[in-house]
Amino acid sequence: MASTSFSFPSRLLHRNPTGSSRNPRKRTATVRTLAALSDPYVLQLAETFEDSLSSAPSADTLSLPILQNLRDSSSASLLSKTWPSSKDEPFRFTDVSFLKKSEIAPVSTVPSRYSPENPQLLGVCDGQSPSLFLIDGRVVETFSDLSGLPSDVFVGSVSAAPESVLRVISDSVANFSQGDLFWDLNGMGALDIAVIHVPAGTRIEKPLYLRLFSSQGVGDGLNTLPVSNPRCIVVVEKGAYIEIIEEYFGGEEGESYWTNSVMEVAIADGGRVRHSYLQMHGKNAAHIKWTLVRQEASSGYELVEVSTGAKLSRHNLHIQQLGPDTQTNLSALHLCGCNQLQDLHSRLVLDHPRGEARQLHKSIVSHSSGRGVFDGNIQVNRYAQQTDAGQMSRNLLLVPRATVDLKPNLQIIADDVQCSHGATMSDLETEPLFYFQARGIDLQTARKALLFSFGAEVTALLHTPLRKRVEDHVKRITHC
Amino acid sequence: MAHTLHVLTSASPVPCSRSPPLKHRPFTVFSSTHLRRSIPPLTRRSLSLNASLAVESPSISGSGEAEPLKPLLEVKDLTAVVAESKEELLHGVNLTIYEGEVHAVMGKNGSGKSTFSKVLVGHPDYEVTGGSVIFKGQNLLDMEPDERSHTGLFMSFQSPVAIPGVSNSDFLLMAYNARQAKLGLPELDPIKFYSYIQPKLAALNMDPLFLNRNVNEGFSGGERKRNEILQLSVLEADLAVLDEIDSGLDVDALQDVAKAVNSLLTPKRSILMITHYRRLLDYITPTYIHIMEDGRIVKTGDVSIAQLLEEGGYKALSSTS
Ligand SMILES: Nc1ncnc2c1ncn2[C@@H]1O[C@H](COP(=O)(O)OP(=O)(O)O)[C@@H](O)[C@H]1O
Ligand SMILES: [Mg+2]
Numbered sequence: 001m002a003s004t005s006f007s008f009p010s011r012l013l014h015r016n017p018t019g020s021s022r023n024p025r026k027r028t029a030t031v032r033t034l035a036a037l038s039d040p041y042v043l044q045l046a047e048t049f050e051d052s053l054s055s056a057p058s059a060d061t062l063s064l065p066i067l068q069n070l071r072d073s074s075s076a077s078l079l080s081k082t083w084p085s086s087k088d089e090p091f092r093f094t095d096v097s098f099l100k101k102s103e104i105a106p107v108s109t110v111p112s113r114y115s116p117e118n119p120q121l122l123g124v125c126d127g128q129s130p131s132l133f134l135i136d137g138r139v140v141e142t143f144s145d146l147s148g149l150p151s152d153v154f155v156g157s158v159s160a161a162p163e164s165v166l167r168v169i170s171d172s173v174a175n176f177s178q179g180d181l182f183w184d185l186n187g188m189g190a191l192d193i194a195v196i197h198v199p200a201g202t203r204i205e206k207p208l209y210l211r212l213f214s215s216q217g218v219g220d221g222l223n224t225l226p227v228s229n230p231r232c233i234v235v236v237e238k239g240a241y242i243e244i245i246e247e248y249f250g251g252e253e254g255e256s257y258w259t260n261s262v263m264e265v266a267i268a269d270g271g272r273v274r275h276s277y278l279q280m281h282g283k284n285a286a287h288i289k290w291t292l293v294r295q296e297a298s299s300g301y302e303l304v305e306v307s308t309g310a311k312l313s314r315h316n317l318h319i320q321q322l323g324p325d326t327q328t329n330l331s332a333l334h335l336c337g338c339n340q341l342q343d344l345h346s347r348l349v350l351d352h353p354r355g356e357a358r359q360l361h362k363s364i365v366s367h368s369s370g371r372g373v374f375d376g377n378i379q380v381n382r383y384a385q386q387t388d389a390g391q392m393s394r395n396l397l398l399v400p401r402a403t404v405d406l407k408p409n410l411q412i413i414a415d416d417v418q419c420s421h422g423a424t425m426s427d428l429e430t431e432p433l434f435y436f437q438a439r440g441i442d443l444q445t446a447r448k449a450l451l452f453s454f455g456a457e458v459t460a461l462l463h464t465p466l467r468k469r470v471e472d473h474v475k476r477i478t479h480c
Numbered sequence: 481m482a483h484t485l486h487v488l489t490s491a492s493p494v495p496c497s498r499s500p501p502l503k504h505r506p507f508t509v510f511s512s513t514h515l516r517r518s519i520p521p522l523t524r525r526s527l528s529l530n531a532s533l534a535v536e537s538p539s540i541s542g543s544g545e546a547e548p549l550k551p552l553l554e555v556k557d558l559t560a561v562v563a564e565s566k567e568e569l570l571h572g573v574n575l576t577i578y579e580g581e582v583h584a585v586m587g588k589n590g591s592g593k594s595t596f597s598k599v600l601v602g603h604p605d606y607e608v609t610g611g612s613v614i615f616k617g618q619n620l621l622d623m624e625p626d627e628r629s630h631t632g633l634f635m636s637f638q639s640p641v642a643i644p645g646v647s648n649s650d651f652l653l654m655a656y657n658a659r660q661a662k663l664g665l666p667e668l669d670p671i672k673f674y675s676y677i678q679p680k681l682a683a684l685n686m687d688p689l690f691l692n693r694n695v696n697e698g699f700s701g702g703e704r705k706r707n708e709i710l711q712l713s714v715l716e717a718d719l720a721v722l723d724e725i726d727s728g729l730d731v732d733a734l735q736d737v738a739k740a741v742n743s744l745l746t747p748k749r750s751i752l753m754i755t756h757y758r759r760l761l762d763y764i765t766p767t768y769i770h771i772m773e774d775g776r777i778v779k780t781g782d783v784s785i786a787q788l789l790e791e792g793g794y795k796a797l798s799s800t801s
Contacts, residue, residue, distance in 0.1 A: 430604055431641045435695075438601050438637075439655035439711060440629035440662070449654065453645025 039082035042181065045104065046078055049188045052106035061138075061159040061192050066166060070173050070231075074187025081181040090180065093373045093405040094314055094343045099258065099286060102225035106189050107136045107216045129245075131209035132156065136216060137230035137261075138192045148206055155208065158193035158233075165197045169233045172266055172294075178318065182288045186262040189229035196244070200237040200268070207243040207274075207463065214248070214285065217255025225286070227258040234263065236271040236299075243274040245466060248289075248309075250281050258286040265292070267299040269323065274302045276462055278470060281309035283340070290316045297323025297352070304461045305332040306470055308477055311339050317346040321384075324352040333458035334363040335477065336370035336402075343373035350384035361393040362458055364451060365402035372404040380412045380419065387417045395425040396454055398447075448475070549578040551614075552719055552750050553600075558611035560599045569595045571775040572611065577719065580747045584761060585754045586789065587772035593754045594638050596772070597721045601635045602628055615719070629655075630662040634717030636708035638724045638754075642696040648707070649691035652677065656714050680713045683743065685736045701728030709740050716744070722753040726760040738763030758786050 053071075056062060083100055084091040132155050133143035139157035146155050154165045161169070173193075176183070198204060216226040236242055250257055259281065267273055273293075281287050287310040293301050307313050319328055334342035348357055363372035372395060380387045395404045410421045428450050436446030452475060459471050553576065560570040569592055577583050587593050599606050600613065602625035613620040620628055643651065649670070656676075657667040668676060674691075681688055684706050696704050705725055712720050722741070726734055741751065741764055753764060761769075761783065769786055771779040779785065 432643045434603060434625065435637070435641050435643065436651075436654075437625035438603075438629060438635060439651070440626050440658045440715065441654050442626045442658070443624070445654070445658070449646055449650075450643070453643070456645050 038079045041083050041100065042078060042081060045083075045185070046075055046188065048104060049106050049185065050075075052108045052189070053191075056108035056191060061157065064159060066158060066170055066173055067190065067193065069170075070187045070190060070193075074184045077179070078181065078184035078188060081184065084181060090345060090375070093371075094312070094341060096288075096312065096314075098312070099225065101223075102256075102258075103223050104258070105224050105226050107226045107228045108191065129206045129209055130155070131211055132194060132196075134192075134194055134210070134212045134230050134232075136214060136228035137190060137212075139194050143211075149208075150202055150204065152199050153202060153204060154195060154197040156195060158195050161195050161197075165195060165235075168197065168235055169193075169195060172233060172235070172264055176264075176292055176318075179290065179292075180316070182260055182314075183262060183290050183316075186229040186231055186260050186290070189227065189260070190231040190262075191229070192231070194230070194232040196232070196234040196242070198236045198240040198242050198271075201239045202237075203241040204243070207245050207276075207466075210244055210246045212246070212248045212259070212261065214250040214257045214259050214281070217251045217257040217282070217285070219252075219255060220284075222256070225256055225258050227260055230259065230261045232261075232263045234265040234273065236265070236267045236273055238268045239270040240268075241272045241274075243276075243463075245276045245278070247278045248281055248287060250285050250309075253282045254284055255282055256284045256286075258288070261287075261289040263289070263291050264294075265301070266294045267296060267301060269296045270298045271296070272300040272302075275304070276466065277303060277305045277307075277315075279305070279307040279309055279313055279315075280473065281313070283309065283311060283338075285310040286312045288312075288314045288316075291318070293317075293319045293328075295319065295321050295323070295326045295328065298325045299323075300327040300329075302327075302329040303331065304458060305330075305344070306459060306462075306474070307332070307342050308335045308474065310342075312341050312343075314343040315345070317344065319346075319348045321348075321350050321352050321355055324354050326352070326355045328355070328357045330357075330359040331458045331461055332361045333455050333474075334361075334372055335455075335474065336363060336365040336367070336372045337477065338367040339369045340367070341371045341373065343375075345373075345375045347377045347379070348389075349379045349381065350387050350389070351381045352383060353385045353387070355384060355387045355389070357387070357389040359391040360458065361391075362395070362454065363393075363404060364396045364398065364454065365404060366398045368399050368401040370402055373406075374404070375407040375409070377409045377411070378419075378421075380410075380414050380417050382413050384414045385416045387414060387419070389417065389419045391421040393423040394454075395423070396451070397425055397427055398451075549580065551576055552579050552581075552616060553577040553752075554612075554614040555600075556612045558596075558599070558613060559609045560595065560606045561609050563605055563607045566607075568609070569606070569775050570599060573772075573775070573777055575770060575777055577750050577752060579718075579750060580745075581767045582745070582751045582753070582764060583768045583770065584766040584786075585752065585770045585772050585777070586756055586786070588756065591772045592775040593756075593772050594723055595775070597635050597723045597752075597754055600628075600721060601625055601633060626658070629715070629717075630659055632718035633721070634712050634715055634719065635721040636705070636712060636723060636725055638727070640696050640704045640708055642694070642699070644694055644697055646695050647691070648693055648695050649673075649677075651695045652691070652711065652714050655711065659715060677710075677714060680710060683713070684710055684740050686710060702730065702733045705729055705737060706733065709737050713740060713744060718748065719750050719752065720744070722751065724755055725753065726755055726757060734760070734763060758789065761786055 053062060084096060086092055130146050130148045131144055133140045149155060154161055210232065212230050214228055218224050218226060234244065248259060265273055279287055295301055328348060330346065332344050336342045342363060344361060350357065357378060359376055361374045361376060365372050374393050376391055378389050378391055380389060391408055391410060393406055393408050397404065404425055406423050408421050408423045410419055412419055428447055432450060433446050437443060455474055459467055462470055555573055555575040558570055558573040559568060561568045573596055585593055595606065599608060608621055615633055616631060618631060653670060653673050656673065660667045686706055696707060699707060705728065725737060729737060753760060766783060769781055769783060770777045
């Protein structure tokens, strides 16, 4: 495990790295090329992932063609990549080297120490809405409650998906060429796929909780880093609507683990998705997530992100516009406390007319070792006439040496568009603080109130009662 | 602080030459910021002083037989500088206010009236460099601004700041409960607080919808002033320093505000109003008028001073007279 080998791991040769299985000669040639070019560390990592899969108990799910295809194309793509360093622009400000220094151990077994009644697993779910539970990337039916859903909606593990749904999602799996190494790693390591399929015209009134729990953290001082690779696919057909609350959390506070997640969302003509994404891991977790959204004509996608946990948290958000008249609304609130890095890398590509895009990013850095990163790219291409796009990043730095790295980035090629963007960073202003004090409210309380109101611009977009729970959580962990 | 914004107009693809006139020029905006900033620690205003209570008693009109009036605020030789630049703005202010008195400080723009009132409540822009301020027998200069408020001092700001994201009702309730907690009195929940504040809103002719709006956000000048007085009536301070409460008010609003202020007066409570117009004095009658000039009080007298002002302007009262 510790030795670095330049030779291609033989197990991988048995697989089909290109995804085309007809021509064994060609396959070998590709593999050789890849092996020669590959980063030895990445090869080793691929080998580790391979090993873990062979010991995974859920062989049935793993051998499904859809997961096999995903693994094959992902491993091929993975081997063409190198481990990212600060010299790579997307990782210029986000140091992932501690992952590399750890002994990465893909999680394949299901833990026995949790039962559905465990209070730790309550999270922010309201107990009334339908919920799909994933532990370490695997759908656990017994923890889920899907009783409130219309009968024509499918929510569950890919292994239980009807043929018609499989056909729909097969198109989208492994069909994205711009993912990074972590995207590929997820594809290699995914033990299951959580599938949400809403047929044409169906509106689901209650939100669906997607609860992703990482169970296998390790205590302080151990160099092992268990990694799980949850993968979700959401397909919303023509005119359909769903609200999804995607929530990440982990075991004991202080445990180390890595969640490397991918979510793909496809929204057909006139469909709408309201998506809340809450990252509430413990302080020693690592969290890397991709959200890939494809929006067809007249569809709407609204994302509200609140990330408060993990020492390394990276969200890659990629939105493709496949037709005109789309609406996209993205908001994020990041809390960066002691030793925390919160990173949002977003990319929104507009290729069709009359799109509407709004992005608001907010971060609060409350410790000198905390760090916020925002790289938000909105591209308004030649045919995206009459686009209305706006982007704003606001950052609060509460202590000396607190750091944010901002790269708001609006590229406009179309000529008939309305676009605005901006970025600010500051401490809480003295004049409002003094105003509180002058009315008898102490500085600490005043700071809290102002911090809270800063974050409320994003949390207010969440639905009650979720909003209340998230705001309480934010209040609890915000120190200043 | 390093904040760079590069606007690269040349690096972007340019549409072909036959395209119609552009509404918006094609451009690429790239801005990258890497910032490490430090915030200076809050400067603590502390001062050693001899709390001499020897105060020139002002000649108190009328009968002297009742129990002697107690001084509420005693300012002696107060000097203060701008915290950042150390430029001295107050050059030795002396002023004593007894319980139940109404004082007015008048003076030209820039004479230091707002600075004086902000120094009294402990604004961090200023640093006290000498003199003393005793409020109810306690050294005010040793207290944090919130403690000053709890001892019963209130200042209405000349230009109150807007606080986005914090509703007026939350703000008022926080302020009220902070004071109650400090005094060991019961705090109110939002519903009881609403009953408490309802008559106070009515007294100021304020729409209860004001409570739902964010503090001073989008308020007109007049609305801000009313809102300041609403806060005063909620906190029921013993000394209200009203900095230009009359500016920007039409006659109706001025009457509402003056009525509310007068109704708060008791034999123990005092007002220090700051204005450079005589007009306010017709509504709230002062016991004393002080003229401020260049960071000092240069003259003190009764309402007749205002009459002089009317006739000869501030020149008629200049310090050399
Ligand atoms: N924070 C400050 N920094 C620098 N100069 C100030 C500051 N506050 C007040 N000043 C200056 O002090 C003088 C008095 O101002 P101010 O007290 O506002 O006058 P008034 O209220 O009597 O019109 C003015 O010249 C003003 O520019
Ligand atoms: Mg003034």
